[in-house]
Amino acid sequence: MTTADLYPTEPLKLWGKAKQLREQYYQNYASAHERGGLRWSGSAWALDAIPTAFGDDVYSLTGEPYAASVSHDRKFAKECMDSAEAYGFARDLCSYMRIYWGGMHLDKYAFGGKFPKPDFIFQTQICCSHSKWYQHVAQVEKVPQFYLDVGVGPFKELTTDRVEYVANQLHDGIAFIEKATGRKCDDERLIRAIRNEMRSTSRWADICALNKAKPAPLDEKTMYSLYVLATLHKSSQWCADFYDELYEEVKDRVARGIAAVPNERCRLMSDTQPPWAFLKIFRYLETYGAISIGSLYTFGLEGIWEEKPDGSWGGRTLPWEKGIEMKDRDTALRLYADWNLSKPQWQHFYNPQLKTEMMLRIVKEWGVDGVMLHLNRGCEGLSLGIMENRLGIAKAGVPIMTFEGNMGDEREFDEVRTQARVDAFMEQLGLRKKAA
Amino acid sequence: MITAGIDMGSRTVKVVLIDTAAAGAPSVKKTHLIFPGDLDGDAAADKAYDEALNSAGLKRDDVSSVFATGAGRVMVNFAKERVTEMSAGAKGVSYFYPTARTIVDVGAEEGRGIKTDGTGKAVDFAGNEKCAAGAGSFAEAMSRALQLTLKEFGDASLRSDKTIPMNAQCTVFAESEVVSLIHSSTPKEDIAKAVLDAVASRVCAMVRRVGIDKDVVLIGGMVHNAGFVQSLKTAMDIDEIKLPEFPEYVAALGCALLAAEAKH
Numbered sequence: 012m013t014t015a016d017l018y019p020t021e022p023l024k025l026w027g028k029a030k031q032l033r034e035q036y037y038q039n040y041a042s043a044h045e046r047g048g049l050r051w052s053g054s055a056w057a058l059d060a061i062p063t064a065f066g067d068d069v070y071s072l073t074g075e076p077y078a079a080s081v082s083h084d085r086k087f088a089k090e091c092m093d094s095a096e097a098y099g100f101a102r103d104l105c106s107y108m109r110i111y112w113g114g115m116h117l118d119k120y121a122f123g124g125k126f127p128k129p130d131f132i133f134q135t136q137i138c139c140s141h142s143k144w145y146q147h148v149a150q151v152e153k154v155p156q157f158y159l160d161v162g163v164g165p166f167k168e169l170t171t172d173r174v175e176y177v178a179n180q181l182h183d184g185i186a187f188i189e190k191a192t193g194r195k196c197d198d199e200r201l202i203r204a205i206r207n208e209m210r211s212t213s214r215w216a217d218i219c220a221l222n223k224a225k226p227a228p229l230d231e232k233t234m235y236s237l238y239v240l241a242t243l244h245k246s247s248q249w250c251a252d253f254y255d256e257l258y259e260e261v262k263d264r265v266a267r268g269i270a271a272v273p274n275e276r277c278r279l280m281s282d283t284q285p286p287w288a289f290l291k292i293f294r295y296l297e298t299y300g301a302i303s304i305g306s307l308y309t310f311g312l313e314g315i316w317e318e319k320p321d322g323s324w325g326g327r328t329l330p331w332e333k334g335i336e337m338k339d340r341d342t343a344l345r346l347y348a349d350w351n352l353s354k355p356q357w358q359h360f361y362n363p364q365l366k367t368e369m370m371l372r373i374v375k376e377w378g379v380d381g382v383m384l385h386l387n388r389g390c391e392g393l394s395l396g397i398m399e400n401r402l403g404i405a406k407a408g409v410p411i412m413t414f415e416g417n418m419g420d421e422r423e424f425d426e427v428r429t430q431a432r433v434d435a436f437m438e439q440l441g442l443r444k445k446a447a
Numbered sequence: 448m449i450t451a452g453i454d455m456g457s458r459t460v461k462v463v464l465i466d467t468a469a470a471g472a473p474s475v476k477k478t479h480l481i482f483p484g485d486l487d488g489d490a491a492a493d494k495a496y497d498e499a500l501n502s503a504g505l506k507r508d509d510v511s512s513v514f515a516t517g518a519g520r521v522m523v524n525f526a527k528e529r530v531t532e533m534s535a536g537a538k539g540v541s542y543f544y545p546t547a548r549t550i551v552d553v554g555a556e557e558g559r560g561i562k563t564d565g566t567g568k569a570v571d572f573a574g575n576e577k578c579a580a581g582a583g584s585f586a587e588a589m590s591r592a593l594q595l596t597l598k599e600f601g602d603a604s605l606r607s608d609k610t611i612p613m614n615a616q617c618t619v620f621a622e623s624e625v626v627s628l629i630h631s632s633t634p635k636e637d638i639a640k641a642v643l644d645a646v647a648s649r650v651c652a653m654v655r656r657v658g659i660d661k662d663v664v665l666i667g668g669m670v671h672n673a674g675f676v677q678s679l680k681t682a683m684d685i686d687e688i689k690l691p692e693f694p695e696y697v698a699a700l701g702c703a704l705l706a707a708e709a710k711h
Binding site: 398401402405410411412413431432434435438439 | 518530531532533534569570571572573574656657
């Protein structure tokens with residue numbers, strides 16, 4: 012601890028393991044065919060327990076986290092986007108999609124070698140870009156494709172018919188994969204995969220809830236490297252087990268008062284994907300003693316939440332903890348549909364007010380002093396209604412700032428101007444920086 | 448006690464010296480502005496500051512504290528503290544108008560809306576991002592296209608009662624629209640009004656993000672453009688926009704006031 016520090020800090024013990032699991036995931040996908048395995052591609056929101064039911068040697072490449080990884084390499088990201096734009100796609104489309112497409116057209120994989128061709132596409136549709144993204148991939152790679160419509164309305168208005176609509180499509184999805192791969196669905200494996208996904212997503216929410224503690228045991232920049240595992244393969248055993256292990260470590264940090272940012276004086280919340288090539292913005296906040304404790308994005312992109320009896324937000328109770336068992340395929344698929352339809356980050360597609368309410372809940376429960384909204388030109392889906400969110404949060408009397416940028420396309424982010432915005436916001440919050 | 452505020456803007460360097468020795472409100476002792484001739488910001492800050500001191504008959508040792516603001520504030524090496532344009536603007540406006548709640552600041556490079564709490568503190572703000580369409584440089588580029596000085600440009604717009612919508616969101620495309628209007632023999636005063644209405648519309652949309660509460664004060668170089676002030680009133684649907692005596696010096700004044708407060 013230095014004299015400026017208010018709390019002790021120490022590195023996360025599982026940091027190295029998280030990075031290793033992520034690296035292994037991308038290598039496994041690339042080398043799947045060498046081991047007689049299968050490859051599929053879809054989004055981080057694809058209901059991946061379904062393909063997982065077809066074997067331990069079925070590997071995915073989820074497009075968004077892959078493109079986010081590429082975004083850290085500004086030169087290669089630009090090369091990919093140039094390639095997509097040269098193909099004729101507009102520059103204002105989803106930057107993740109352009110990066111994925113560009114890599115495919117260049118036949119270059121960010122983790123070495125040629126771009127690995129998927130054997131089939133398995134994708135959900137709620138974001139406006141999702142189906143088009145993989146329709147193009149399927150056409151170029153000449154592989155079969157399946158899309159699952161999950162846009163059935165807000166979770167709080169969920170009906171049995173709506174659950175059945177999604178569950179029936181999951182039955183169709185199983186039939187599609189059987190036809191596309193020639194393999195049979197193993198129901199025992201399916202139920203195990205669904206249970207693992209429920210464990211992963213509920214446990215991630217529990218980990219985020221631990222960040223209500225002051226000082227916060229995790230900062231959002233670190234959380235990005237942890238939540239990503241759920242965007243890769245949340246229905247896997249390794250993912251569910253990792254989050255159990257991580258939960259224990261973070262709980263221990265809270266018990267011992269270990270801070271992510273030792274000079275924590277001010278707690279912020281962000282929104283949407285950050286500009287990945289410029290995560291140093293979070294380190295810049297720390298020079299003021301400000302920490303981003305998370306966001307609805309980090310918490311609810313994959314985390315599954317519920318309101319607890321005391322009114323607070325925490326990880327959703329697992330069905331079997333409530334005595335509900337998944338004994339057959341149909342029951343498992345209905346529970347799986349219901350589980351995913353409660354995803355916090357799907358709710359704002361119906362009404363921005365639903366997102367504002369969740370954001371204000373985070374402000375209150377996590378003790379947030381100010382909100383930073385990234386007006387993300389690279390993601391129409393998660394930016395949908397964001398100015399309505401700004402209005403709602405400002406009306407609630409919470410200090411708020413916005414900055415423009417793009418999660419994947421550095422051409423739309425102005426680092427100096429964003430730092431100037433941060434300076435102004437810090438002043439607004441009463442944190443002034445001394446001249447050197 | 449003398450304190451100084453320096454506003455290193457994207458086009459000009461403004462210096463304000465204030466004296467807080469006498470009882471009552473601090474008095475403005477000197478205002479000084481230069482257009483730096485080259486890109487050496489450090490030297491420009493020194494030059495502007497020394498010129499201001501010389502013309503006030505003061506030496507650097509006579510000044511107890513210097514605060515800096517503006518896009519180039521990091522280049523003022525001798526500043527004790529650097530504050531943002533939002534804080535400096537809010538503080539400076541409170542000197543002239545303690546009742547101000549909404550500040551519209553339109554300089555060369557940036558336009559911004561600032562909400563204040565009535566004590567000279569900024570509590571919310573919004574600004575234009577990477578586009579100059581809501582800033583003074585946009586109006587300047589368009590006045591060049593019409594071959595008018597900025598003053599002539601603003602005055603010309605007041606002679607027009609036409610409303611011609613400009614569709615372009617960016618300066619480059621807007622200039623193309625202006626050229627098209629020139630080719631179709633549209634009177635210059637109508638084009639000038641169309642341009643200033645467009646700038647006012649962008650600025651107004653930005654200010655609405657923080658809310659428009661009275662009193663509304665306009666600061667920055669665009670205060671001198673009477674046509675813009677009128678367009679902004681219309682866009683904001685208000686009868687009065689207060690215009691401070693030294694509009695381009697408000698942020699520098701705010702800095703000097705913050706420096707004086709910090710000293711106490």
